[in-house]
Amino acid sequence: MHSFHYNNGSLHCENVPVSEIVSQNGTPLFVYSAQTFRERFKALDSALADLNHEVAYAVKANSNQSILKLLIELGSGFDVVSGGELYRVIKAGGDPSKCTFAGVGKTKEEITFALENGIYSINAESEEEAVFINQIASELNLKAPIAFRVNPNVDAKTHKYISTGKSENKFGIDFDRIDEVYQKASQLENLELRGLQMHIGSQLTSVTPFIEAVEKVAPLAARLKEQYGIEFFSIGGGIGIEYQDALASGSESWWTDSEKTNLPLTPERYAESLIPLLKDLDLKILIEPGRFIAGNAGILLTKCLYEKRGTSKIFKIVDSGMHQLIRPALYEGYHQIVPVTESSHETEVVDVVGPICESGDFFCQNREIPVFSSGDIVALMSAGAYGMTMASTYNTHPLPAEVLVDDTNFKIIRKRQSYDDLISHEDL
Template sequence: MHRFRYQGDSLFVEEVNAASLAEQYGTPLYVYSAGTVVDHYERLLLSLRELNPLVCYAVKANSNLALLRLLASRGCGFDLVSGGELYRILRAGGDPARSTFAGVGKTAREMEEALEAGIYSFVVEGREELEAIDRVAARLGKRAPVALRVNPDVGAKTHAKVKTGVAESKFGISAEEIEALYRELPRFCHVSLRGIQIHIGSQIRDVEPFEEAVRRVIPLVEIARDRFGAEFFDIGGGLGIAYEEALQSGDPGWWENKAQWATPAHYAERLLPLLGPLGLRIVVEPGRLLVGNAGILLTRVLFRKDRPQKKFVIVDAGMNDLIRPALYGSFHQIVPVTRRGGELFEADVVGPVCESGDCFAASRRMAPAEPGDLLAIFSAGAYGFSMASQYNSRPRPAEVLVEGANHRLIRRRESYEDLVRGEAIDEGAAAPEFSGRADGANKGLTLDRVNRKEKP
């Protein structure tokens, strides 16, 4: 469930009117509900409490420092896939000793940084990586904690681009290769096998693939425990969230009625009998589950274009702000921030980016929308801002966190200066700056004025 609801005809984020946030901070605007993030984290902990789990939030889903701090303050660990993510969790007060470091392409520098920080465990994706970690640990005079990532070759009903547990994917080590690595492990003098890890994909709404993957890998986990003293089994993440029914999912009891879904409660019910007898620490790596339904993207309608063949609602957010619909063909529910009467109509909701793929919804039956109206794109808390770009030289939007009746800016809107920061025209010469605004109000802007650093 989440904390976005209509009060009368106005959409509220916890106790704050969403329209007031748009007026104060501008649009496009990412808005997050702190209460939703905390609620989802605590529900997952509660469902797995018999296993005393270590929950490691997948930072790639949304890496804003304020959200990381919110989770770290409640004892959450982190699932990292880059040195930059390690830097972020350290800045946010996260504990590297409660965090794992995954990814198929770790650099030597990232390995060094993780070892120096005291990472709980690397998640190793292959034999060559194990050798590289062993070399780096030897050079630093350390012993690197590692978990071998097993690819269980289990398919899940999800988008092909987020399936990670099948044999054809780049992730993990086959069961046959793991058995060979077990025989070789004693020669790696600077690594210690701390656990086994699996992760079969993202946005999975069935329990069965998780159960099948765990069953397949348990024999390898038992060998790691009995022969090498492994202490944990990391079962990854991947639990899905509501997209089509996003607004309804805020109603109390809605999740509990979705018996066919892999909700935390159903997930735990099926996996506890398999995991409990292992006597190991269980690690889980939710990302989207914690933050996906905790965020919306507010956008303002700029124009309507009504053609005989098709109607278009043109908004000020673009695919550079939220790329999931263009990248995955994903569905996001879109609702008016202020409801009013009128018949539903069918239209494409599109952005200003110069790409035909810049489309949030195609042939969508939706409430009336006119220029100046605000729309809320739901389920934008995961893989929204974290995948945003400056494509078309569009500054990235601001982010706001709501806690009850309070709200605060947790990332300022980018300016035009931010677009060229770090670039150079001549060797050693930075690009000229000007104090223009990033909200479309740069009237009278000329290159001459930029060079003289004059305000338009």
């Protein structure tokens, strides 16, 4: 099965020409490969087969209900960070008892919603939050299953905006204080101490920081199991993906061995490094991958509106921008840019920029890419994670549509917003 590749000069998603999807649905448009989602999930799940484990997909990466449904069918659990994400999972047919609820700022309404729906664990990030959960649980006359997120103070060696496991980050409880925090929480009557969680950052391209964090935190998990009978240890998400060269060449399969070795961190390497450190704990091990499952499974299609030749630069102005894929503006994220129809093999050095009134609205700067002109459609590769979920309607642009391809079929899984949708919640 192919996901994104050229066939006779025409970019395909699996077995569908992308130009056909665009001619029916216009741009800007997210297109996803169902098979890539499945293959990524299964690759991780089977690499961890020797471990009592559960893959809890991080919904924030891509939360379209059709994507969630596809993962539910594979037996995935979910890590949610808001009441809204939990609502999406439930509406897609997911089971809250396979969901964990993360995040530093949960509200009373969100905690109540999660508890009433039988969440597997609320992962608390402060002592005050635990006291608050206890109070809500007491009002609801139940015991709230919780874990604490520990901040192991390990450098994930990723961009500083997506590094979460250092003591200067807002996330989790300091490693040095965590025993004391569990001890205090164990006195609270309406809490059940069910697990321990950590997440050191995103887009990790080496297994070394994972090893460092697990080596540091596993003895704590063992201690908590003995003292409080916790049943799970979540080691978070964070497995990085290929952004630089994200396109299968020729008619080669996307998920071939060559593509696997192209990945900065393969599921096999991740599993073989971590399983020996986790197996003897005899706890259920959760992982929370988002980007690894969704990132390479999607592209963003955009049309070139104008070309502008300045004194020092060539600008290609396209109909999508930072409002629909904010990664380049937010944390210097790289997305390969390729034409949907290959015309020549010429390249030029350009800035690809969007319509938004911000100088930070660019997809690339001074990058040598294939030549394209006004009217041409280009694809931003690896846009399946943290693309649509971070999109906004800034400058009052409607949100793009989303399409899911499965082999030779495709369907719209989210309609393009209309102007009426945009203003529908406002009163004059």
